[in-house]
Amino acid sequence: MLTINEIHKSFGKNEILKGVDLTIDKGDVVVILGPSGSGKTTLLRCINFLEKADSGMATFGELQVNLHDASKKDIHNIRQKTAFVFQNYNLFNNKTALENVTEGLVIGRKIHKTKATDIGKKALDKVGLSDKYNSYPSQLSGGQQQRVGIARAVALNPDIILFDEPTSALDPELVGEVLTVMKNIANEGTTMLVVTHEMSFAKDVANRVIFMDGGVVVEEGTPHDIFISPKEERTKKFLKRVLPEDYTFYI
Amino acid sequence: MLTINEIHKSFGKNEILKGVDLTIDKGDVVVILGPSGSGKTTLLRCINFLEKADSGMATFGELQVNLHDASKKDIHNIRQKTAFVFQNYNLFNNKTALENVTEGLVIGRKIHKTKATDIGKKALDKVGLSDKYNSYPSQLSGGQQQRVGIARAVALNPDIILFDEPTSALDPELVGEVLTVMKNIANEGTTMLVVTHEMSFAKDVANRVIFMDGGVVVEEGTPHDIFISPKEERTKKFLKRVLPEDYTFYI
Amino acid sequence: MHNMEKYFDVSYIWNSLPILLPFLKVTFVVAGLSIIFGTFFGLILAMMKLGKSKIAQKIANFYITILRCTPSIVLLFLVYYGVPALAENFGLYLHDLNTAVFVVITFTLQFAAIMAEVIRSAYESIEKGQFEAAVSVGLSPFQAYRRIIFPQALVVALPNFGNGLIALLQEGSLAYTIGLIDIVGKANLIIAANYNTHALEIFIALALVYWILSILIEKFFGKLEKVFSKGKHTINTN
Amino acid sequence: MSEGLNYTFLIDTFFIALSGVPITLLVTVVALLIALPLGFLLALTRINQVPVLNWFSRIYVSFVRGTPIIIQIFIVYASVPLILSLFFERYNININVYDINPIWYAFIVFSFSTTAILIEVFRSALSTVNKGQLEAAQSVGLSNFQAYLRIVIPQALVVALPNICTATVNLIKATSLGYAMSLQEITLKAKVAANVGYNYVEAYIDIFLVYIILCSLVEYGFKLYEKRLRRYKYVSA
Amino acid sequence: ACSSGEASTSSEGGDVRKVKVAYDMASKPISWLDDNGNATGYDVEIMKLVDELLPEYEFEYVGTTSDDLLIGVEQGKFQVGVKNTFWTEERTEKFIFPKEFLGLSSAGLVLKKENEHIKSLEDFATAEYSLAPIAANNAQYTVIDEYNKANPNNPVKLDAGDAFTVDVIQWVNEGRVDGGVIIEGPFQKQVLDETGPYYNLKDEVVYNEFAVIKTWPLFNKKEQEFADAYDKAIKQLQEEKKTNELSTEFYGRDLFEVLDQVER
Numbered sequence A, B: 001m002l003t004i005n006e007i008h009k010s011f012g013k014n015e016i017l018k019g020v021d022l023t024i025d026k027g028d029v030v031v032i033l034g035p036s037g038s039g040k041t042t043l044l045r046c047i048n049f050l051e052k053a054d055s056g057m058a059t060f061g062e063l064q065v066n067l068h069d070a071s072k073k074d075i076h077n078i079r080q081k082t083a084f085v086f087q088n089y090n091l092f093n094n095k096t097a098l099e100n101v102t103e104g105l106v107i108g109r110k111i112h113k114t115k116a117t118d119i120g121k122k123a124l125d126k127v128g129l130s131d132k133y134n135s136y137p138s139q140l141s142g143g144q145q146q147r148v149g150i151a152r153a154v155a156l157n158p159d160i161i162l163f164d165e166p167t168s169a170l171d172p173e174l175v176g177e178v179l180t181v182m183k184n185i186a187n188e189g190t191t192m193l194v195v196t197h198e199m200s201f202a203k204d205v206a207n208r209v210i211f212m213d214g215g216v217v218v219e220e221g222t223p224h225d226i227f228i229s230p231k232e233e234r235t236k237k238f239l240k241r242v243l244p245e246d247y248t249f250y251i
Numbered sequence C: 001m002h003n004m005e006k007y008f009d010v011s012y013i014w015n016s017l018p019i020l021l022p023f024l025k026v027t028f029v030v031a032g033l034s035i036i037f038g039t040f041f042g043l044i045l046a047m048m049k050l051g052k053s054k055i056a057q058k059i060a061n062f063y064i065t066i067l068r069c070t071p072s073i074v075l076l077f078l079v080y081y082g083v084p085a086l087a088e089n090f091g092l093y094l095h096d097l098n099t100a101v102f103v104v105i106t107f108t109l110q111f112a113a114i115m116a117e118v119i120r121s122a123y124e125s126i127e128k129g130q131f132e133a134a135v136s137v138g139l140s141p142f143q144a145y146r147r148i149i150f151p152q153a154l155v156v157a158l159p160n161f162g163n164g165l166i167a168l169l170q171e172g173s174l175a176y177t178i179g180l181i182d183i184v185g186k187a188n189l190i191i192a193a194n195y196n197t198h199a200l201e202i203f204i205a206l207a208l209v210y211w212i213l214s215i216l217i218e219k220f221f222g223k224l225e226k227v228f229s230k231g232k233h234t235i236n237t238n
Numbered sequence D: 001m002s003e004g005l006n007y008t009f010l011i012d013t014f015f016i017a018l019s020g021v022p023i024t025l026l027v028t029v030v031a032l033l034i035a036l037p038l039g040f041l042l043a044l045t046r047i048n049q050v051p052v053l054n055w056f057s058r059i060y061v062s063f064v065r066g067t068p069i070i071i072q073i074f075i076v077y078a079s080v081p082l083i084l085s086l087f088f089e090r091y092n093i094n095i096n097v098y099d100i101n102p103i104w105y106a107f108i109v110f111s112f113s114t115t116a117i118l119i120e121v122f123r124s125a126l127s128t129v130n131k132g133q134l135e136a137a138q139s140v141g142l143s144n145f146q147a148y149l150r151i152v153i154p155q156a157l158v159v160a161l162p163n164i165c166t167a168t169v170n171l172i173k174a175t176s177l178g179y180a181m182s183l184q185e186i187t188l189k190a191k192v193a194a195n196v197g198y199n200y201v202e203a204y205i206d207i208f209l210v211y212i213i214l215c216s217l218v219e220y221g222f223k224l225y226e227k228r229l230r231r232y233k234y235v236s237a
Numbered sequence E: 001a002c003s004s005g006e007a008s009t010s011s012e013g014g015d016v017r018k019v020k021v022a023y024d025m026a027s028k029p030i031s032w033l034d035d036n037g038n039a040t041g042y043d044v045e046i047m048k049l050v051d052e053l054l055p056e057y058e059f060e061y062v063g064t065t066s067d068d069l070l071i072g073v074e075q076g077k078f079q080v081g082v083k084n085t086f087w088t089e090e091r092t093e094k095f096i097f098p099k100e101f102l103g104l105s106s107a108g109l110v111l112k113k114e115n116e117h118i119k120s121l122e123d124f125a126t127a128e129y130s131l132a133p134i135a136a137n138n139a140q141y142t143v144i145d146e147y148n149k150a151n152p153n154n155p156v157k158l159d160a161g162d163a164f165t166v167d168v169i170q171w172v173n174e175g176r177v178d179g180g181v182i183i184e185g186p187f188q189k190q191v192l193d194e195t196g197p198y199y200n201l202k203d204e205v206v207y208n209e210f211a212v213i214k215t216w217p218l219f220n221k222k223e224q225e226f227a228d229a230y231d232k233a234i235k236q237l238q239e240e241k242k243t244n245e246l247s248t249e250f251y252g253r254d255l256f257e258v259l260d261q262v263e264r
């Protein structure tokens, strides 16, 4: 459904993405792992045109777009097919939870307000925030804010949702609620591309895991392939660091 | 070596600490666990007089102090015997790593500058920052900053070091380096009181684990007691949340 | 005590107030126009500063530096005499214009420099993520500015805008030096009519008027900020 | 100007205006020397909510911020001698109030107004220093005073510096109103020179130039100093 | 001309030229803007009479500050300006001084009663007394300055200041300064007039005239023709003793009586 070819991106002299390819099928849940600075965020941002790639192609079903010099219309089209969940939520501070969810529908998609409100409420219900429609972001906990962020993405009914470390800004105790919501959405068959450090999520939910380092895809496969029998030395080293042997304690 | 009796503390109408008792012997490494808001931080802050308790006694070897109305001199004495490692490091932004470590020695303890520099360098060497003496906090990674924080505490050669979630503000990848440093210090026989969510640390290093909830100590015992066979329902529930069964994946 | 009694007569304060207050109208009209034009011009300057063009940035910065360094009284004078003289070179005859026009030009120039900084910093205080989130849910960049960035930047800018306004009003008190009869100008006429006697009382009356005015403005902007800052300071309602 | 500018006068008067710079700077420096410590102390009273002083400084700040400085000048210039002579008379102090050089009035007025501005500057600067800094200092055994002196103030100063710079530039500009109390500064000197032949336009151009030069230099100086103070904020790599 | 008798001047069509007469609106009793918003004062009233005699001109009075008046006349914003101006050499480069002066001004020293013996600037300077600051654009400043230039060995201490912050009578009386320069008219109205604000000081301060000085209207450099017309009119007014009347009305004294002693 989504194919990315040979994406390159530099900041100044630093080449961050050195030709990344990626294919995601409908219903896939793909998790991207990789050390800090390996270009995971940059990749996601390029797909959504929040960053302009130096070169590369994206194919979205019929739609084929050059990531470097897409027209305004193409950008708009791709953004209609994708949704982004940010690490630090990026909820609209001046809008209530419900308004956050409906904003893109009413203004971006020109859906009628009553209908949008309907969709918005359903999306918020789905993430367990039926009682927070009218709360402003500042009145919500981090976990609740991120759930609004997810509802905002889900409500757009995009072909694919991109998640950039959706739980890493949360207190450990709040991580669970967001992961649960993400699992539910995945189980409904939503296509998802997720950058995360939550190994449990990768193991339980992903059907493919991609390991990136230094701006290239080092290895990819099923969670079992990557976690239990990684082939590449770099992958092994990384997993050793983030999954200390100590974890065996909790048998 | 340190005994705390019946410490009470309210913020406004909220009673946060409802009579907490605590005994720590020389060389002990005590880990405090508990859900958010249970009063762990407040307890540590009261011990160090960063917060004034409503009532309660602290006994430090010979020295017995009322936590509510200690004299300036007593406060000074207790602060000489303790050191604090903060969650978000709280390094002095306007001082280099080395100056951070020596500040308390030179100004607080009136130790001669050359001697203090000597002690400071040794402390920084111990946490693996021999090459960062002259770096400012803004030039250090989170893990390095927290290691300076630990060096600053160690250099004071206190009877006990209080740690308040020393790794929770760190990127997952940087947690390891700080925990390693803490383990080394513990192995040298330093008395430590540690609030942390790092179960692996509790298991490997602590000789006692205290579980707090709602401003009281619910249960305490060896790591094995608490993690494998907790008695209280509240403890079980908490552990289930922070140690999801998923962890069994990493056998 | 005799000195005080001889020269100081409180009744002059009360008696001058009803004569002075009607002239606030002039003060308000001049300040109001300067604010409208100055804000608009300031917006352009802020856009120049935030934009990509290095030359535009340099020009904007140069302009702001010059205005920041020029005392109002000097600027007033240069505008009042310089603008008609310059216009003459283009064959325009501006000497007949009302003094108030030059006062408005002066304070428009000055207020624009202040507003440029206020607008820029308000804009920069809004996280980039707000814009990114807006376009990622399908808003056009213009819609993102209008619906997400602008309302939030407005809240940040409000207190500084209020401060700028108070500052403008005070600098405006110097317009009397080029002959504008606003409240200060009228005060000077009163004093002149008294042969320069009892000036202190009239000045005190003036100070009172200005003080009360600025307190009102501050209160007003405090209220305004509360109204606009929905979702910002409401944590305790949870 | 329809007659063209008198360039000889323009150049001569530039130097006359320039000769007012020392007085302008003297007033500025004295006002800052008084206002910096006083403003800082009063800012502390606001932050720590010291009962009476807190209110006093609030009203004081409100008045100074709320009234044009020219009116403050008028009031001080007209009233201080009256009040002082009353005071001297009552306590039989044998000083002739009127021997006081007008520069003293300038010191009073400008310290008075700058202090109020700096109270606000320091108040907001102090509140930007994380409370954790103070706590960390206490926890390594520094006294409250030592903690402020060595940790909090140096950091607050960096934050305050741009605002102190603005206050200084505004102060320099405000001294141009010193003409109202016969202060022999830039503006008055140039205006007196202009009176002989009524060359006002030239005089004002000179005044304009001198202020631009003076204020730009001051701003530049502050920028350099700020760079030095901020060195700990720069991330090297 | 604003002819009171003739029904309409507009019949004369384009011949009537409108001119702007600037006056200092804060210089009572020489010229000021009164409470009803009308221009008045000695200088203004004379110009009104001049206007009546010049059918080919129509005067419009514009009140302004003294700085603005000078620059405005120079730039041509105003054709003529009155503000009790004295003659100086430098000023003739910027303005046309007509042949005939506008009025006379008695300049003197305000002194405490006990200093009554100070009769001249020489006396004042010799006593090393302090003088109240004078606005730099005030003609009085020039007078003292000229005295100082002429007597470099015995100068008066001269400071520039601002017009409305200096209340000369008060300053002298309370001892803030030893003396101040003042025009006789204001002194009359403040101290000697029974309704004057400082009538209570009439026994404590004195006015000692040191000079009677001619005052002039300033014409824009291009207005020679207008200045000539003015000369004709003012001559007639002097002959009709109109100037004497107004002097008495506004200054409380007919200064033209001492015209023969006037040096400048």
Ligand SMILES: Nc1ncnc2c1ncn2[C@@H]1O[C@H](COP(=O)(O)OP(=O)(O)OP(=O)(O)O)[C@@H](O)[C@H]1O
Residues within 6 Å of the ligand: A011, A012, A016, A034, A035, A036, A037, A038, A039, A040, A041, A042, A043
């Ligand atoms: N706007 C930018 N300008 C310059 N460099 C940038 C910019 N954005 C990112 N980088 C650099 O690109 C590199 C990759 O960043 P990216 O955020 O994609 O990494 P990441 O894999 O998401 O890391 P993390 O796990 O820390 O989020 C980093 O070295 C970063 O410093």
Ligand SMILES: Nc1ncnc2c1ncn2[C@@H]1O[C@H](COP(=O)(O)OP(=O)(O)OP(=O)(O)O)[C@@H](O)[C@H]1O
Residues within 6 Å of the ligand: B011, B012, B016, B034, B035, B036, B037, B038, B039, B040, B041, B042, B043
């Ligand atoms: N200064 C304060 N004023 C008012 N309430 C406070 C203050 N400090 C803490 N509290 C409240 O006290 C309670 C306990 O806080 P504390 O920080 O001790 O919890 P904690 O166990 O450390 O939690 P966490 O794991 O989130 O750090 C919380 O409900 C908090 O809101």
Ligand SMILES: [Mg+2]
Residues within 6 Å of the ligand: A040, A041, A042, A164, A165
């Ligand atoms: Mg990232």
Ligand SMILES: [Mg+2]
Residues within 6 Å of the ligand: B040, B041, B042, B164, B165
């Ligand atoms: Mg805590």
